[in-house]
Amino acid sequence: MIPFHHDHVGSLLRPANLTQAREQYKSGIISMEQLTAVENEEIIRIIDKQKQNGVLGVTDGEFRRSWWHFDFLGGLDGVEYYEKETGLHFHKMETRKEGIRITGKVDFSSHPFIDHFRFLHDHAGDAVAKQTIPSPNMLVCRVDYNEEIYPNRETFLKDTITAYQKAIQAFYDAGCRYLQLDDTAWADLFSEEGHNKLRAKGLDPAEEMKVMQYMINESIAHKPEDLVITMHICRGNYKSNFFASGGYDYASETIFGGLDVDGLFLEFDDERSGSFEPLKYVNRKDLKIVLGLITSKSGELEDKEKIKARIAEAATYVPLEQLCLSPQCGFSSTEEGNLLSEEQQWSKLRFVKEIADEVWK
Numbered sequence: 001m002i003p004f005h006h007d008h009v010g011s012l013l014r015p016a017n018l019t020q021a022r023e024q025y026k027s028g029i030i031s032m033e034q035l036t037a038v039e040n041e042e043i044i045r046i047i048d049k050q051k052q053n054g055v056l057g058v059t060d061g062e063f064r065r066s067w068w069h070f071d072f073l074g075g076l077d078g079v080e081y082y083e084k085e086t087g088l089h090f091h092k093m094e095t096r097k098e099g100i101r102i103t104g105k106v107d108f109s110s111h112p113f114i115d116h117f118r119f120l121h122d123h124a125g126d127a128v129a130k131q132t133i134p135s136p137n138m139l140v141c142r143v144d145y146n147e148e149i150y151p152n153r154e155t156f157l158k159d160t161i162t163a164y165q166k167a168i169q170a171f172y173d174a175g176c177r178y179l180q181l182d183d184t185a186w187a188d189l190f191s192e193e194g195h196n197k198l199r200a201k202g203l204d205p206a207e208e209m210k211v212m213q214y215m216i217n218e219s220i221a222h223k224p225e226d227l228v229i230t231m232h233i234c235r236g237n238y239k240s241n242f243f244a245s246g247g248y249d250y251a252s253e254t255i256f257g258g259l260d261v262d263g264l265f266l267e268f269d270d271e272r273s274g275s276f277e278p279l280k281y282v283n284r285k286d287l288k289i290v291l292g293l294i295t296s297k298s299g300e301l302e303d304k305e306k307i308k309a310r311i312a313e314a315a316t317y318v319p320l321e322q323l324c325l326s327p328q329c330g331f332s333s334t335e336e337g338n339l340l341s342e343e344q345q346w347s348k349l350r351f352v353k354e355i356a357d358e359v360w361k
Helices: 016-026 032-052 112-123 136-142 153-173 185-189 192-200 205-219 249-257 277-281 304-314 342-359
Strands: 077-083 098-107 131-134 178-183 228-233 263-267 288-294 323-327
Touching: 016 032, 032 112, 098 136, 098 153, 112 131, 112 153, 131 153, 136 153, 136 178, 136 185, 136 205, 153 205, 185 192, 185 205, 185 249, 192 205, 205 249, 249 277, 288 304, 288 342, 304 323, 304 342, 323 342
Parallel strands: 131 178, 178 228, 228 263, 263 288, 288 323
Antiparallel strands: 077 098
């Protein structure tokens, strides 16, 4: 049953030879064909490593991407990936100075990610091939907007929804049956600081929450019945750092009672994520809640009994069979990766499986 009782978000640490090949390609030392050959080799290896470590829904580790979101969004019609003057401001650091901007009407005609998924699907074997993409909210909330192209925001929202509906169908046609939408926009609703950032843009937090709900539900409204779509809600992940804090309380009724996704991957790895109490708004028996209790930001393993106790606490709000376990985020949301070793990464994933096997016997 997808999502699995032991699952993971998707991105994995980049191996050194892949990092080197990307740098060589940027410098003009190797061709795109040569870079792709390295990517292919490493993706085949990482699929096998995931299976060896008990992962049931394998990804390509996002090895062909630089960012978890910009690479996909910048490949949509009418959206451009570009270098900016400033990066994103995380806790204690700034990211690389890159972003996305609108250059024309947003649409989906073709995208390299479809072929990327086909490669994953062809090599997944008996495992489920899981595809991750940024949610439509990431385009709406993170793009450099262009009022000349879109004087009416409602038109932009509808074009984005149409593009996502086409993209979802394209992934399905390529064989995808497990699709995950990654979304940090919800984190803007989790604290007064986040609310103030929205207000500074001329947006009302309560109204923007309705927009986020609308974007998700409309984008997946026509999904095929046998396609499982989950969403990962994140507070930022860059070199083991974060950009947002706060519990789910403000948006809890919308997130847990108003979204039409099949499952929610949720960060619960530290005090920044708040309590489990918002889970009381889960009102569907078919909604899976994936508890991100294992951190991907450091290599030290958590106390197993404490994790089991937290699962038991969450089960006072949501039936145990609706719960799952995973790391709170990917291990390498950007190509730089988090501050742990590859062996520590695998230890974390084995640890998730070990706990899940004991909890859901």
